[in-house]
Amino acid sequence: MQNKRGFASDNNAGIHPEILKALEMANDGHVIAYGDDPYTEKAIENFRRIFGKDVEVFFVFNGTAANVLGITAITRSFHAIICSDLAHLNVDECGAPEKYTGCKLLIVPSPDGKLTPDGVAGHLHGFGFEHHAQPKVVSITQATEMGTVYTPYEITALAELAHSKGLYLHMDGARIANAAVSLGRGFREITVDAGVDILSFGGTKNGVMLGEAIIFFNPELSRDFKYIRKQGMQLGSKMRFISAQFSALLENDLWRQNAEHANEMAQYLAEKIEQIPEIKITQLVQANAVFAIFPAELIPELQKKYFFYVWNEATCEVRWMTSFDTTREDVDGFVAEIQKLLGYKGIRYKRG
């Protein structure tokens, strides 16, 4: 190995060996392109086994597209999408949702990345008033961008509010496996059973090379989606190599194993960090991220050894993430480096 593992992001990790093996197994002869192949059929079956036999499943290349095209399917351009100010949809897509859907984003401040019914309700007005972009979608991220997790009850409350006003509930599940494991629930309980209408099911951050799935719980909503995906530049020709990865992820509970491990490593890292008084953890550690206020002057020093992202320049809040391949030794080494920078000699936990 030449490339060190770090804590910058779960998408800095590579491919889980089982996924890579699935790519090799799928590399066999010719199959029809664009998804009319047995690998894709099997992957869809795997999703239906989990989410119910009526769901419709479509594969795309990445999470931006999963979210944007999924929302395209359930909106027209005069609609509005309600989301957290911290939502990936809002801050990290270079305006892709606005450009592609034409919709306005209505933003709710959310310090922990989670929408609340109260926050959403503040945007539920102007229905029927043509000067106002018409609210049509509530979009939540599970686990959130801040490493927090919605309970099924919280999701249900948002779904009920959304549905009562004719809106859909969209879930950006880039890290849905981490959320499911965190909650000790199955995928179905935290999505369709809780009222979610459409789900971006993430693979990339959980050990897949690339690929995301869009799950329509109401098949009617997916009626035109094949055209939307194609026109949206997201129809892969050798699709078997995306679908085969998802079968590998879903069979034998590899998704669970990977997410459990990443979450455990985040807990382990948080426990160690909590014992360092110079660092203050700022968010509940419920998935595979640790957010913390870190001494400003040491950030560049630590980044020389371990690249990571400063989340908030003003407050020196940083983000550290674990992944399926993080080891205890990785965490120990990282914490030791931090301690070294802080001037620690030996183990100095639990200082009073």
Add this chain to the structure above:
Amino acid sequence: MQNKRGFASDNNAGIHPEILKALEMANDGHVIAYGDDPYTEKAIENFRRIFGKDVEVFFVFNGTAANVLGITAITRSFHAIICSDLAHLNVDECGAPEKYTGCKLLIVPSPDGKLTPDGVAGHLHGFGFEHHAQPKVVSITQATEMGTVYTPYEITALAELAHSKGLYLHMDGARIANAAVSLGRGFREITVDAGVDILSFGGTKNGVMLGEAIIFFNPELSRDFKYIRKQGMQLGSKMRFISAQFSALLENDLWRQNAEHANEMAQYLAEKIEQIPEIKITQLVQANAVFAIFPAELIPELQKKYFFYVWNEATCEVRWMTSFDTTREDVDGFVAEIQKLLGYKGIRYKRG
């Protein structure tokens, strides 16, 4: 092997073993996501070695995006794109160019898939007239959708015409390796040296799992492209797994080996088909496709054994394609099946 090789399309093939090996080699530890990694740096170097040190290179997931986003970089929505009526851009993208660029497509009839200066000139009017979408791009496909190939002289003639009127010359190089091999020329001679401004360099149809590169020969044109790619939903997070494939393709001339083989197999197929009087080859076989008029009543029969596409329902023109992994035995078996359907007993070539 469970999946039979056929002649439906070069994207029905899988991954070349060297490419798959490159994926495995790149699956090593953590690297920074979104392209700031050594694999991507190396792949770009490989492209610069071939095309010149000043070119700018961007990777995207598929050919639709390579064409649409590349053209987005050099147009505004009130521009028009001149292309062949048979161009993939025109007939096979479900309107992606119009939706994403906002531009009008101006179509030139072209029985062999090739634009001519005369055909292009017919659309070079209305400059400065605000009612008319302003021509800004001539887009050609190399090799064409009909398996034909532009000579460097033909490309230069189109480039000179385009440039004389302030238009750019865009090349959809989904099968540029097949064209280069067919012409016995290097990539540079048939692109930048011939006047091409921007190139979609295809990998998928030449043994790559997925991935295309956009090459800007004038770096100034690429200034904003990183935003266009991101907003265009085509920025891959684990980009190393796309770039590593291209390094494998470009190093050791794997691209050439693959394309040479596919082209040879098309020649071999064409030679055999030419000896069957019931079938009429309709296009020059210059790359890896054979187009032919096939007896209508036998099409469904043959498709049961070997799936392929009917290009023109009205004329019973069909398309057969070869790929990097096509074998002589595959061709022999396919031709034998055709002969069997035609009622041949034994070898009956060269009937007179």
Add this chain to the structure above:
Amino acid sequence: MQNKRGFASDNNAGIHPEILKALEMANDGHVIAYGDDPYTEKAIENFRRIFGKDVEVFFVFNGTAANVLGITAITRSFHAIICSDLAHLNVDECGAPEKYTGCKLLIVPSPDGKLTPDGVAGHLHGFGFEHHAQPKVVSITQATEMGTVYTPYEITALAELAHSKGLYLHMDGARIANAAVSLGRGFREITVDAGVDILSFGGTKNGVMLGEAIIFFNPELSRDFKYIRKQGMQLGSKMRFISAQFSALLENDLWRQNAEHANEMAQYLAEKIEQIPEIKITQLVQANAVFAIFPAELIPELQKKYFFYVWNEATCEVRWMTSFDTTREDVDGFVAEIQKLLGYKGIRYKRG
């Protein structure tokens, strides 16, 4: 009067005095903006009196918007619009349909500006095939851009074909009054009764200052149109001044009087031109346009006196249009000028 009347276009004319008077009458106190006013209510009633009580009517500023936003209401971006190669929608909107609807235009060559079922049928394929923009609208212009007129039977044939495949029939009625008068039919007979689903009802070319109406014959299709109009930048605040013009046009048959006069003047012009052997009329004169091949060298000379458009530079085909305010003296003067240029001495009709 300072500005001479000419034959360049019916939109070079001004406002009919009755329309101007209606503007003055509507200029009375305050009314609620954006269409919730008695003038707009009355204009809609006038349209319902003519087209049926269930139609939905929306006013916009110009014909580009009437066509583009009307089609937006009945399409999604992955759809395609079938129209004549000469359609205003195709050649004179600087790509507005593509930019705003995202749809592909599928073009049918039509020397007289009229679509035929055969021509349309050539594009009725690829349904359900995701690579192909899905045909959803047939758009015809009545009277056409070439001054020809569809009969009700021709419209019905197109409507039946369109509907049989799940497409809508859209009519660009920029000059529908001229067509109705030409056919001796009522508006209803040549639109909804013939199978038209949505109509752009033109006012500007028939004596109105500015304003067009979009008529939905199936109210369900207009359900979201108020949002589409607003987001489409076409909701006028002082809407009463658009609607009042339409009431003036529709009441007392002013529309008919204006169109009858314009058509008569075109006939009168055509009769005179027919007698000049150096000029060849190229299209049936069925509405208010005369198309003719004119001696190339004299075009600039005539344009110095009377500005008009050369329709086809290659063939020297020119377009002359009459309007509600054209007089016999205008025609006589124009023809005399032509004769003078041709070197005529006195009246030399019927030579030969």
Add this chain to the structure above:
Amino acid sequence: MQNKRGFASDNNAGIHPEILKALEMANDGHVIAYGDDPYTEKAIENFRRIFGKDVEVFFVFNGTAANVLGITAITRSFHAIICSDLAHLNVDECGAPEKYTGCKLLIVPSPDGKLTPDGVAGHLHGFGFEHHAQPKVVSITQATEMGTVYTPYEITALAELAHSKGLYLHMDGARIANAAVSLGRGFREITVDAGVDILSFGGTKNGVMLGEAIIFFNPELSRDFKYIRKQGMQLGSKMRFISAQFSALLENDLWRQNAEHANEMAQYLAEKIEQIPEIKITQLVQANAVFAIFPAELIPELQKKYFFYVWNEATCEVRWMTSFDTTREDVDGFVAEIQKLLGYKGIRYKRG
């Protein structure tokens, strides 16, 4: 007169008699359509006389288009627009800016409708980071949607900040005449001289029937604007009737007379309202609007007599606007009606 004057909006008013007269005067013979006419030439001269000889001027139908298309000219879809949360651009356009420009709106809370450098600075980050929509425009409204007015110094401060980061300063001048009069400044001092790059110059709210002008202070920025306007569905054919209105507005200082009167009437109304202790004025009255908290239970009663808009349902803040045709008697009658509803007997001002 049948229609009562009220206080709902300045666009509920009609056309100033001088403007109507200009329409009549322009209704003379034929002129070339689409703006190549002497009336439009003269209107542009009038604007150049005021703003400088190098400005470029384009007419469109309404304010939505003036803002959206003006911003289209200076952005690409991956850019972001910084504006007040109360900006018309943000709340009253049904998402037109997002749909048409593709840009993200970055919102700054602003209780009085005015942006401050501090507020803007909060969004000036992420430059060069491809995940982030790139800030490119600061848009301010003058007078603001809350009836307040930016001083030239405030505008200059925003312009300097914007320009220092490569952004443009856009001004929505739907009520710029009211602002100029309020400040006692000329148009030039509060726009180009203060650093504004592009201006939507409003006519409709100041006595015009319909029409807005887009003024580019840097002609280079307008280079492609004629195509943008046409593709944006805002090129009027009988343009003389829009331009002639602007000449009437700008000549003889009609713009000033109208705005001065409207502002005076707002002051007069505010003075009277201030004396009613049950009503609390919430914003500085600097232009032609009065915002006030009004007793909730009486709002529907008052609306029966005088329609007006409730600005904030939660706080019972209402908006009353005056216009060029408001009379002192109108104000007296309105205030008397309010007093009657409040149970006043006779004049009871200045209660202690």
